[in-house]
Amino acid sequence: MILKYIFWLWMAAAAAVAQDEESAAANKPNFIVILTDDQDQQLDSMKYMPKVKKLLTDEGVYFNHHYATVALCCPARASLWTGKAAHNTNVTSLKPPYGGYPKFVEEGWNSKWLPVYMQKSGYKTYFTGKLMNTHNTKNYMNGLKEMGLDGHDFMIEPGTYQYTNTTLQHNFDKPKSYPGVYATDLLANKSMAWIDDAAKAKKPFFLAINPVNPHNNYQWGKGWTKPVPAKRHEGKFNDTKVPRGVSFNPDKPSGAAWVQELKQLSDAVIKDNDLFYRRRLQALQAVDDLVETTIDTLKRHNMLNNTYIIYTSDNGFHISQHRLMPGKRCPYEEDVNVPMIIRGPGIPKGKTADIVTSHLDIAPTIVEWADGKGPGDFDGSVIPKEGTTTPDEPWEHVEVEHWGAVSDKNDILLSGKANTYKAIRVIGDKYNLFYSVWCEGDHEVYDMSTDPHQMNNLYNSTEKILGVSMKKLEHRLDALTLVLKTCKAKTCQRPWEALHPDGKVKTLVDALDPKYDDFYNKQNRVKFNECSRGYIVSNEYPIKYHTYGNRSSVDARDVEAFGNYGMF
Numbered sequence: 001m002i003l004k005y006i007f008w009l010w011m012a013a014a015a016a017v018a019q020d021e022e023s024a025a026a027n028k029p030n031f032i033v034i035l036t037d038d039q040d041q042q043l044d045s046m047k048y049m050p051k052v053k054k055l056l057t058d059e060g061v062y063f064n065h066h067y068a069t070v071a072l073c074c075p076a077r078a079s080l081w082t083g084k085a086a087h088n089t090n091v092t093s094l095k096p097p098y099g100g101y102p103k104f105v106e107e108g109w110n111s112k113w114l115p116v117y118m119q120k121s122g123y124k125t126y127f128t129g130k131l132m133n134t135h136n137t138k139n140y141m142n143g144l145k146e147m148g149l150d151g152h153d154f155m156i157e158p159g160t161y162q163y164t165n166t167t168l169q170h171n172f173d174k175p176k177s178y179p180g181v182y183a184t185d186l187l188a189n190k191s192m193a194w195i196d197d198a199a200k201a202k203k204p205f206f207l208a209i210n211p212v213n214p215h216n217n218y219q220w221g222k223g224w225t226k227p228v229p230a231k232r233h234e235g236k237f238n239d240t241k242v243p244r245g246v247s248f249n250p251d252k253p254s255g256a257a258w259v260q261e262l263k264q265l266s267d268a269v270i271k272d273n274d275l276f277y278r279r280r281l282q283a284l285q286a287v288d289d290l291v292e293t294t295i296d297t298l299k300r301h302n303m304l305n306n307t308y309i310i311y312t313s314d315n316g317f318h319i320s321q322h323r324l325m326p327g328k329r330c331p332y333e334e335d336v337n338v339p340m341i342i343r344g345p346g347i348p349k350g351k352t353a354d355i356v357t358s359h360l361d362i363a364p365t366i367v368e369w370a371d372g373k374g375p376g377d378f379d380g381s382v383i384p385k386e387g388t389t390t391p392d393e394p395w396e397h398v399e400v401e402h403w404g405a406v407s408d409k410n411d412i413l414l415s416g417k418a419n420t421y422k423a424i425r426v427i428g429d430k431y432n433l434f435y436s437v438w439c440e441g442d443h444e445v446y447d448m449s450t451d452p453h454q455m456n457n458l459y460n461s462t463e464k465i466l467g468v469s470m471k472k473l474e475h476r477l478d479a480l481t482l483v484l485k486t487c488k489a490k491t492c493q494r495p496w497e498a499l500h501p502d503g504k505v506k507t508l509v510d511a512l513d514p515k516y517d518d519f520y521n522k523q524n525r526v527k528f529n530e531c532s533r534g535y536i537v538s539n540e541y542p543i544k545y546h547t548y549g550n551r552s553s554v555d556a557r558d559v560e561a562f563g564n565y566g567m568f
Helices: 002-027 050-057 073-082 100-106 114-120 183-201 257-261 267-300 359-369 470-484 495-499 514-521
Strands: 030-036 061-067 124-130 151-155 167-170 205-210 217-219 223-225 307-313 340-343 351-358 397-402 421-428 431-438 443-447 544-547 550-555
Touching (some): 030 359, 050 267, 050 307, 061 421, 073 100, 073 114, 114 124, 151 183, 167 183, 183 205, 183 267, 351 397, 351 421, 421 470, 443 470, 470 495, 470 514, 470 544, 495 544
Parallel strands (some): 030 205, 030 307, 061 351, 124 205
Antiparallel strands (some): 061 340, 151 167, 307 340, 397 421, 421 431, 431 443
16 A cells, blocks of 8 residues: 555556656746858848748847858858857868868767757757758768767758759658759748647657758759749849949959959949849748748747747858959958848847857857856857947957858959958947958058948058057957967957956057057967968967967967966
8 A cells, every 4th residue: 555655646646747747848948040052141132021020030030240250151150150250160271171061970969069968958959951061872871870960851962052943852761852842942841840739749859940942053054053032032123233332343342352453343243243133032042032931930830929030141252342353252341241140038129239240159148048058168259139248248359260262153363262351240339340461461441430341441540549540459359360260169259358367458448558559469360371261270470479468379270268367
C-alpha cells in the first residue's frame, strides 16, 4: 500500500513537472528571421513593399543604421548566423579555399551557429531557403547531422539561383528540382508547413526563411541574368528608374583605389541598369507576399503576438553609383547599409531607431530574448528592444571588411585588381562618419552628415569636423579600426574600452580630448602587408595596438578582459 502511494506521488510530481515545463515552453517567444538576398536600403527598395510596411515596419522598429559587416553573401550569412565577425569565422568568400559552405563546415560553424543554440534552449528549429554558396548536391550531407535542425528545406546548387527551377534538399532526403514552380512561392509553402509542425508540437520555434530575391537569376546556357519576378508581378513599376542621387554615374570619378579608375557609364548601360532595377523590385513583390502569408499563418495558430519577426538582407547593392555596374562588395553605404525591422512582444510600434546595429548582433539578441544560452563570446551585442542608446552603451560603431578581387568582369582594366579593405562607420548625435583603409594604401574619410553619397573624400584635407583637425580625427578613427579589424568578443563590442581600459572613453567625442593627443599620435597605423584574397593574419600586420596608460602592445584577439593600467 505504501509503495503504491509513493508511486502515485511520484506520478503526480512528474505530471506537475511536465505541466510546468509545457507551460514555460508555451510562454517562450517564437522567432522568425526573413533574410533576403542582395536587397538594398539606399536605393529605396523598401518603399515598394507595402505589405512589409503595413505588417512589419508599422508594427515594429525600423533600424535605420543596420549594417552587413561584409558586403558579400557567404561571409555576411556566416557572421549573421554565428554572431562572429568574418575575421573570426574565417569564411570570407563564396567558395573554397576562403569561403562557401565547405569552409563553413571545415571551420566547425555548422555545430556552433544559432539553430544549435536555439535547439539546446528547448526550441524546435527550422531553416528554409539559401544558406550559402557552394552548398550543392555533392556536399549537402557534410555536417548536416550536427546543424541542430529539426527540419529544413535548403535551396542548393545547381538550383539555388534558378527562380523557376530551384533545387530543394528536405531533411535527409535526396535533393529535388521543381521545374516551372516559382521558387519564392515554393519556399513560402515549405516555411508555413514548418510553422504548422511547430504548432502541433506545442513548443516554441525558431524558423529562418531565406528567399534568393532579388538576387540575379542563373539560367543554363546564358549564365547570370536579371532577377525573375513571379508572373503576377511582371507588369509592375514599368516606368521606375534607379534613384538619381549625387553619386549616380557622376561626371567626375569618386571613391578610392580601383573605384577611381571607373569610366562613366554609357546611356545604353544606364538604360539596361534601370531595367535591372525594375526586375529587382518586381522580384521583391513575392517576398512581400511571403511576409503576408507568414503573418496570416501565425494568426491562424494564435501565435502572432508571441512571435518576434526579424526582417533583413545579407548585404546591400549598388546600381550605377560611383560609376559601378550592378553589384556589391564595396564599403559604400549602398552595399553595407541594409534594411532591418523587428516586430514582436515588447517592441514599440512604428518607431525608427538610429542606433548602429549589425548582423553580428542578431544571434546574441535572439539567444538572449529566448532566455537561451549561447557560446559566451559573441562578437555582437544584444539589441535594446526600444532601439535606444545610453551613455554606457553608445552603439555608435560598426566595422566592415572585405577580401578579394574586383568582381566587375565588364572592365578588362580592372581584372584581377584587389578589393581588400577595412572600413568603419561611426555615428553619434553630432557626427556621422565613414573611414576606410584599402590594401594598396588608399584612405577615405567622409562626413556623412553633409556628404551622404560619399563623394568628397576629406582624408588629409584642411577641413574640421567636431571642431578638430582632420589629422587628429583620422588618428582616432584609425586606432578604432586597428582594434576592430582583429577584434574578438568584448573588444568588438567596446573597442574604445580596449584602447582605454580605465573606462573613461566610450565614444569618439570622448577620445578627442586633447589629453589623448600624444597617445593617438604614437598609435600603430592600419595597413596591409599584402592585398590577399582571404583573411591571412600575416598579411594584416600590425594587429597590435597600444593601450592608454600602458606602453606595451595588445592583440585584440587575445584580450578576454580589460585591465586598468593607469595613465600613459
